[in-house]
Amino acid sequence: MGPTAVGKTALSIAVAKHFSTQIISADSRQCFKELNAGVAKPSPAELQEVHHYFINSHSIHERVDAAVFEKYALEKVQEIFAHGDIAVMAGGTGLYIKTFCSGIDKVPFISPGIRDKILADYTLNGLEWLQQEVQINDPLYFSRGEIQNPHRLIRALEVKLSSGKSIIEFQGQKKAARDFEIIKIGLELPREELYQRIYDRVDAMIAHGLPEEVKDLQCYQHLNALQTVGYREIFDHRNGLVSLPDAIAAIKINTRHYAKRQMTWFKKDKEVKWCNPDFNAVMNLIENE
Protein backbone atom coordinates (compact mmCIF):
# COMPACT_ATOMS: atom_id res chain seq x y z
CA MET A 1 0.00 0.00 0.00
CA GLY A 2 1.03 3.61 -0.34
CA PRO A 3 0.01 6.92 -1.83
CA THR A 4 -0.77 7.32 -5.49
CA ALA A 5 2.23 7.49 -7.82
CA VAL A 6 4.64 6.12 -5.23
CA GLY A 7 5.47 3.10 -7.40
CA LYS A 8 3.18 0.32 -6.21
CA THR A 9 2.46 -1.18 -9.61
CA ALA A 10 6.02 -1.84 -10.75
CA LEU A 11 7.10 -3.09 -7.37
CA SER A 12 4.16 -5.42 -6.88
CA ILE A 13 4.83 -6.96 -10.28
CA ALA A 14 8.47 -7.56 -9.39
CA VAL A 15 7.46 -9.18 -6.11
CA ALA A 16 4.74 -11.30 -7.72
CA LYS A 17 7.16 -12.52 -10.37
CA HIS A 18 9.71 -13.38 -7.71
CA PHE A 19 7.16 -15.60 -5.99
CA SER A 20 5.59 -16.80 -9.25
CA THR A 21 2.21 -15.66 -8.11
CA GLN A 22 -0.55 -13.24 -9.06
CA ILE A 23 -1.79 -9.87 -7.92
CA ILE A 24 -5.07 -8.67 -6.53
CA SER A 25 -5.39 -4.96 -7.07
CA ALA A 26 -6.96 -2.97 -4.27
CA ASP A 27 -7.89 0.12 -6.18
CA SER A 28 -11.43 1.43 -6.28
CA ARG A 29 -11.06 2.92 -9.76
CA GLN A 30 -8.73 0.68 -11.74
CA CYS A 31 -11.33 -2.09 -11.58
CA PHE A 32 -13.48 -0.23 -14.12
CA LYS A 33 -12.88 -1.32 -17.68
CA GLU A 34 -14.19 1.98 -19.06
CA LEU A 35 -11.58 4.04 -17.20
CA ASN A 36 -8.08 4.07 -18.65
CA ALA A 37 -6.13 7.25 -19.27
CA GLY A 38 -6.89 8.73 -15.87
CA VAL A 39 -6.40 5.89 -13.42
CA ALA A 40 -2.80 4.69 -13.97
CA LYS A 41 -3.54 1.03 -14.49
CA PRO A 42 -0.73 -1.42 -15.14
CA SER A 43 0.14 -1.35 -18.84
CA PRO A 44 -1.07 -4.13 -21.15
CA ALA A 45 2.49 -5.48 -21.14
CA GLU A 46 2.52 -5.52 -17.35
CA LEU A 47 -0.85 -7.22 -17.24
CA GLN A 48 0.60 -9.82 -19.58
CA GLU A 49 3.57 -10.40 -17.31
CA VAL A 50 1.56 -11.06 -14.16
CA HIS A 51 -2.12 -11.80 -13.89
CA HIS A 52 -4.03 -9.06 -12.05
CA TYR A 53 -7.44 -9.40 -10.46
CA PHE A 54 -9.73 -6.40 -9.98
CA ILE A 55 -8.29 -4.60 -12.98
CA ASN A 56 -10.85 -4.11 -15.78
CA SER A 57 -13.04 -6.57 -13.91
CA HIS A 58 -16.09 -4.35 -13.46
CA SER A 59 -18.17 -1.80 -15.30
CA ILE A 60 -18.84 1.75 -14.19
CA HIS A 61 -22.51 0.80 -14.29
CA GLU A 62 -22.09 -1.77 -11.54
CA ARG A 63 -22.14 -0.98 -7.89
CA VAL A 64 -18.72 -1.54 -6.40
CA ASP A 65 -18.00 -0.89 -2.76
CA ALA A 66 -15.91 -2.22 0.10
CA ALA A 67 -18.20 -5.20 0.68
CA VAL A 68 -18.20 -6.13 -2.99
CA PHE A 69 -14.45 -5.94 -2.98
CA GLU A 70 -14.15 -8.07 0.14
CA LYS A 71 -16.19 -10.88 -1.37
CA TYR A 72 -14.42 -10.66 -4.72
CA ALA A 73 -10.92 -10.54 -3.25
CA LEU A 74 -11.51 -13.39 -0.83
CA GLU A 75 -12.66 -15.55 -3.71
CA LYS A 76 -9.69 -14.67 -5.85
CA VAL A 77 -7.14 -15.14 -3.11
CA GLN A 78 -8.43 -18.68 -2.63
CA GLU A 79 -7.96 -19.31 -6.33
CA ILE A 80 -4.39 -18.10 -6.06
CA PHE A 81 -3.76 -20.24 -3.00
CA ALA A 82 -4.84 -23.27 -4.98
CA HIS A 83 -1.55 -22.93 -6.83
CA GLY A 84 0.82 -21.60 -4.19
CA ASP A 85 1.39 -20.17 -0.75
CA ILE A 86 1.70 -16.51 -1.53
CA ALA A 87 -0.53 -13.90 -3.06
CA VAL A 88 0.21 -10.24 -3.59
CA MET A 89 -2.25 -7.43 -3.01
CA ALA A 90 -1.36 -3.96 -4.22
CA GLY A 91 -3.37 -0.79 -4.10
CA GLY A 92 -4.12 2.53 -2.56
CA THR A 93 -7.73 2.22 -1.43
CA GLY A 94 -7.27 1.98 2.31
CA LEU A 95 -10.84 1.03 3.14
CA TYR A 96 -10.78 -1.86 0.69
CA ILE A 97 -7.52 -3.18 2.08
CA LYS A 98 -8.82 -2.88 5.61
CA THR A 99 -11.99 -4.71 4.68
CA PHE A 100 -10.03 -7.48 3.01
CA CYS A 101 -7.81 -7.89 6.06
CA SER A 102 -10.36 -7.69 8.84
CA GLY A 103 -13.83 -7.63 7.34
CA ILE A 104 -16.65 -5.18 7.64
CA ASP A 105 -19.57 -5.18 10.06
CA LYS A 106 -22.52 -7.14 8.75
CA VAL A 107 -25.58 -5.03 8.13
CA PRO A 108 -28.90 -6.43 6.88
CA PHE A 109 -29.62 -6.09 3.19
CA ILE A 110 -31.08 -2.77 2.20
CA SER A 111 -33.55 -2.63 -0.63
CA PRO A 112 -32.42 -0.31 -3.42
CA GLY A 113 -35.66 1.62 -3.31
CA ILE A 114 -34.96 3.04 0.11
CA ARG A 115 -31.60 4.46 -0.86
CA ASP A 116 -32.92 5.94 -4.08
CA LYS A 117 -35.73 7.64 -2.24
CA ILE A 118 -33.40 9.13 0.37
CA LEU A 119 -31.00 10.30 -2.32
CA ALA A 120 -33.77 11.93 -4.29
CA ASP A 121 -35.14 13.71 -1.23
CA TYR A 122 -31.66 14.80 -0.18
CA THR A 123 -30.92 16.22 -3.62
CA LEU A 124 -34.16 18.13 -3.45
CA ASN A 125 -34.13 19.29 0.17
CA GLY A 126 -30.48 19.47 1.16
CA LEU A 127 -28.43 18.72 4.23
CA GLU A 128 -30.74 20.27 6.79
CA TRP A 129 -33.57 18.01 5.73
CA LEU A 130 -31.25 15.02 5.98
CA GLN A 131 -30.15 16.01 9.45
CA GLN A 132 -33.76 16.42 10.56
CA GLU A 133 -34.69 13.00 9.21
CA VAL A 134 -31.81 11.38 11.02
CA GLN A 135 -32.60 13.27 14.20
CA ILE A 136 -36.18 12.02 14.09
CA ASN A 137 -35.53 8.46 12.92
CA ASP A 138 -32.18 7.67 14.47
CA PRO A 139 -31.46 9.98 17.41
CA LEU A 140 -28.71 7.63 18.54
CA TYR A 141 -26.73 8.22 15.37
CA PHE A 142 -27.60 11.89 15.42
CA SER A 143 -26.06 12.27 18.84
CA ARG A 144 -22.87 10.39 18.03
CA GLY A 145 -22.29 10.38 14.30
CA GLU A 146 -20.89 12.80 11.80
CA ILE A 147 -23.91 14.96 11.18
CA GLN A 148 -22.18 17.26 8.70
CA ASN A 149 -21.32 14.40 6.38
CA PRO A 150 -24.15 13.63 3.91
CA HIS A 151 -22.79 10.18 3.01
CA ARG A 152 -22.80 9.00 6.59
CA LEU A 153 -26.23 10.48 7.26
CA ILE A 154 -27.69 8.77 4.22
CA ARG A 155 -26.14 5.50 5.26
CA ALA A 156 -27.46 5.83 8.79
CA LEU A 157 -30.91 6.67 7.53
CA GLU A 158 -31.14 3.81 5.05
CA VAL A 159 -30.02 1.31 7.65
CA LYS A 160 -32.53 2.59 10.18
CA LEU A 161 -35.45 2.74 7.74
CA SER A 162 -34.60 -0.66 6.35
CA SER A 163 -33.79 -2.63 9.48
CA GLY A 164 -35.45 -0.63 12.21
CA LYS A 165 -32.15 -0.45 14.05
CA SER A 166 -29.51 2.23 14.31
CA ILE A 167 -26.38 1.58 12.31
CA ILE A 168 -24.48 2.11 15.54
CA GLU A 169 -25.96 -1.14 16.84
CA PHE A 170 -24.30 -2.98 13.97
CA GLN A 171 -20.92 -1.37 14.40
CA GLY A 172 -18.04 -2.71 16.43
CA GLN A 173 -18.62 -6.36 15.52
CA LYS A 174 -15.79 -8.82 15.95
CA LYS A 175 -13.11 -8.57 13.30
CA ALA A 176 -13.25 -11.25 10.66
CA ALA A 177 -10.69 -14.02 11.00
CA ARG A 178 -8.64 -14.91 7.95
CA ASP A 179 -7.03 -18.27 7.40
CA PHE A 180 -3.89 -16.76 5.93
CA GLU A 181 -1.17 -14.49 7.23
CA ILE A 182 -0.91 -10.92 6.12
CA ILE A 183 2.24 -8.86 5.79
CA LYS A 184 1.51 -5.18 5.34
CA ILE A 185 4.11 -3.14 3.53
CA GLY A 186 3.78 0.59 2.99
CA LEU A 187 5.74 2.39 0.33
CA GLU A 188 6.90 5.91 0.96
CA LEU A 189 8.89 8.64 -0.72
CA PRO A 190 9.95 12.10 0.42
CA ARG A 191 7.04 14.48 -0.05
CA GLU A 192 8.78 16.58 -2.70
CA GLU A 193 9.72 13.56 -4.76
CA LEU A 194 6.22 12.12 -4.58
CA TYR A 195 4.71 15.43 -5.68
CA GLN A 196 7.06 15.60 -8.64
CA ARG A 197 6.00 12.10 -9.66
CA ILE A 198 2.37 13.14 -9.35
CA TYR A 199 2.90 16.17 -11.58
CA ASP A 200 4.71 14.08 -14.18
CA ARG A 201 2.01 11.46 -14.13
CA VAL A 202 -0.77 14.00 -14.58
CA ASP A 203 1.04 15.54 -17.55
CA ALA A 204 1.44 12.07 -19.01
CA MET A 205 -2.25 11.31 -18.54
CA ILE A 206 -3.15 14.42 -20.47
CA ALA A 207 -0.67 13.52 -23.21
CA HIS A 208 -2.08 10.01 -23.38
CA GLY A 209 -5.58 11.15 -24.15
CA LEU A 210 -7.41 11.78 -20.89
CA PRO A 211 -9.38 14.70 -22.39
CA GLU A 212 -10.58 12.51 -25.26
CA GLU A 213 -11.51 9.67 -22.95
CA VAL A 214 -13.46 12.05 -20.74
CA LYS A 215 -15.32 13.32 -23.77
CA ASP A 216 -16.64 9.84 -24.44
CA LEU A 217 -17.66 9.37 -20.82
CA GLN A 218 -19.36 12.71 -20.39
CA CYS A 219 -22.83 11.24 -20.51
CA TYR A 220 -21.91 9.17 -17.45
CA GLN A 221 -20.47 11.99 -15.41
CA HIS A 222 -23.06 11.52 -12.69
CA LEU A 223 -21.95 7.94 -11.93
CA ASN A 224 -20.00 7.30 -8.79
CA ALA A 225 -17.18 5.72 -10.74
CA LEU A 226 -16.66 9.05 -12.47
CA GLN A 227 -16.33 10.93 -9.20
CA THR A 228 -12.63 10.53 -9.76
CA VAL A 229 -9.69 12.88 -9.74
CA GLY A 230 -8.78 13.66 -13.33
CA TYR A 231 -12.25 13.05 -14.68
CA ARG A 232 -14.19 15.58 -12.65
CA GLU A 233 -11.81 18.41 -13.46
CA ILE A 234 -11.97 17.69 -17.19
CA PHE A 235 -15.75 17.50 -16.96
CA ASP A 236 -15.64 20.98 -15.45
CA HIS A 237 -13.55 22.13 -18.37
CA ARG A 238 -15.82 20.53 -20.92
CA ASN A 239 -18.82 22.06 -19.19
CA GLY A 240 -17.24 25.45 -19.71
CA LEU A 241 -16.41 26.19 -16.09
CA VAL A 242 -12.61 26.35 -16.36
CA SER A 243 -9.87 26.48 -18.96
CA LEU A 244 -7.94 23.33 -19.76
CA PRO A 245 -4.72 24.59 -18.09
CA ASP A 246 -6.71 25.43 -14.96
CA ALA A 247 -8.31 21.99 -15.03
CA ILE A 248 -4.90 20.36 -15.28
CA ALA A 249 -3.59 22.45 -12.40
CA ALA A 250 -6.62 21.38 -10.36
CA ILE A 251 -5.95 17.71 -11.12
CA LYS A 252 -2.45 18.11 -9.74
CA ILE A 253 -3.66 19.76 -6.55
CA ASN A 254 -6.46 17.25 -6.03
CA THR A 255 -4.13 14.33 -6.63
CA ARG A 256 -1.80 15.75 -3.99
CA HIS A 257 -4.72 16.01 -1.57
CA TYR A 258 -5.65 12.45 -2.36
CA ALA A 259 -2.12 11.25 -1.72
CA LYS A 260 -2.08 13.07 1.59
CA ARG A 261 -5.31 11.44 2.69
CA GLN A 262 -3.95 8.06 1.75
CA MET A 263 -0.82 8.64 3.82
CA THR A 264 -2.91 9.80 6.77
CA TRP A 265 -4.99 6.65 6.53
CA PHE A 266 -2.11 4.21 6.14
CA LYS A 267 0.03 5.82 8.84
CA LYS A 268 -2.65 5.02 11.39
CA ASP A 269 -2.22 1.29 10.84
CA LYS A 270 0.60 0.31 13.16
CA GLU A 271 1.01 -3.09 11.50
CA VAL A 272 2.37 -1.48 8.35
CA LYS A 273 6.11 -1.78 7.76
CA TRP A 274 7.40 1.16 5.79
CA CYS A 275 10.13 1.32 3.18
CA ASN A 276 11.09 2.99 -0.07
CA PRO A 277 9.70 1.59 -3.31
CA ASP A 278 12.77 -0.53 -3.86
CA PHE A 279 12.65 -4.26 -4.62
CA ASN A 280 15.45 -5.26 -2.27
CA ALA A 281 14.09 -3.19 0.57
CA VAL A 282 10.69 -4.80 0.21
CA MET A 283 12.14 -8.30 -0.03
CA ASN A 284 14.06 -7.66 3.17
CA LEU A 285 10.89 -6.74 4.98
CA ILE A 286 9.13 -9.84 3.67
CA GLU A 287 11.97 -12.15 4.68
CA ASN A 288 12.08 -10.70 8.18
CA GLU A 289 8.48 -11.68 8.78
Add this chain to the structure above:
RNA sequence: AGCCACGUGGCCGAGUGGUAAGGUUAAAGUCUGCAAAACUUUUAACGAUGGUUCGAAUCCAUCCGUGGCGU
Protein backbone atom coordinates in the same frame (compact mmCIF):
# COMPACT_ATOMS: atom_id res chain seq x y z
C1' A B 1 5.37 64.81 -16.20
C1' G B 2 -0.63 65.57 -16.24
C1' C B 3 -5.49 63.03 -15.39
C1' C B 4 -8.23 58.76 -13.53
C1' A B 5 -8.68 54.14 -10.94
C1' C B 6 -6.83 50.82 -7.61
C1' G B 7 -3.60 48.84 -3.39
C1' U B 8 -7.29 43.83 2.40
C1' G B 9 -3.95 36.84 4.58
C1' G B 10 0.02 32.63 -0.70
C1' C B 11 -4.16 33.78 -4.30
C1' C B 12 -9.35 35.57 -5.27
C1' G B 13 -12.62 38.64 -2.73
C1' A B 14 -16.67 41.34 0.77
C1' G B 15 -16.55 45.33 3.76
C1' U B 16 -17.54 53.73 2.92
C1' G B 17 -16.39 55.60 10.74
C1' G B 18 -17.12 51.29 15.81
C1' U B 19 -12.54 47.42 15.84
C1' A B 20 -11.95 42.52 9.48
C1' A B 21 -17.41 37.91 5.64
C1' G B 22 -16.62 34.09 2.34
C1' G B 23 -13.92 31.11 -1.13
C1' U B 24 -9.32 28.92 -2.35
C1' U B 25 -4.35 27.44 -1.24
C1' A B 26 -1.26 25.48 2.68
C1' A B 27 -0.91 22.40 7.08
C1' A B 28 -3.09 18.71 10.24
C1' G B 29 -6.85 15.13 10.83
C1' U B 30 -11.51 11.89 10.71
C1' C B 31 -13.21 7.46 8.48
C1' U B 32 -17.09 0.23 8.39
C1' G B 33 -21.14 -0.39 2.41
C1' C B 34 -20.12 5.95 -3.12
C1' A B 35 -13.37 6.02 0.05
C1' A B 36 -9.56 8.88 -6.32
C1' A B 37 -15.60 9.86 -2.02
C1' A B 38 -17.44 12.72 1.98
C1' C B 39 -16.36 15.42 6.25
C1' U B 40 -13.57 18.20 10.40
C1' U B 41 -9.87 21.57 12.47
C1' U B 42 -6.00 25.44 12.23
C1' U B 43 -2.78 29.46 10.73
C1' A B 44 -2.48 34.10 8.61
C1' A B 45 -4.17 40.36 5.92
C1' C B 46 -6.25 46.23 5.65
C1' G B 47 1.09 49.53 0.99
C1' A B 48 3.85 53.61 4.13
C1' U B 49 3.78 58.03 6.99
C1' G B 50 1.15 61.90 9.08
C1' G B 51 -3.65 64.15 10.12
C1' U B 52 -9.19 64.55 11.47
C1' U B 53 -12.05 61.72 15.21
C1' C B 54 -13.78 59.14 21.53
C1' G B 55 -12.88 55.60 17.52
C1' A B 56 -10.11 54.91 10.62
C1' A B 57 -9.54 49.27 6.15
C1' U B 58 -13.23 53.03 5.60
C1' C B 59 -12.46 60.50 5.67
C1' C B 60 -8.08 64.10 4.39
C1' A B 61 -2.78 64.97 2.91
C1' U B 62 1.88 63.34 1.26
C1' C B 63 4.78 59.39 -0.42
C1' C B 64 5.47 54.45 -2.58
C1' G B 65 3.51 50.80 -5.92
C1' U B 66 0.18 48.82 -9.89
C1' G B 67 -3.05 49.55 -14.06
C1' G B 68 -5.43 52.69 -17.69
C1' C B 69 -5.78 57.34 -20.39
C1' G B 70 -2.86 61.37 -22.08
C1' U B 71 1.97 63.24 -23.64
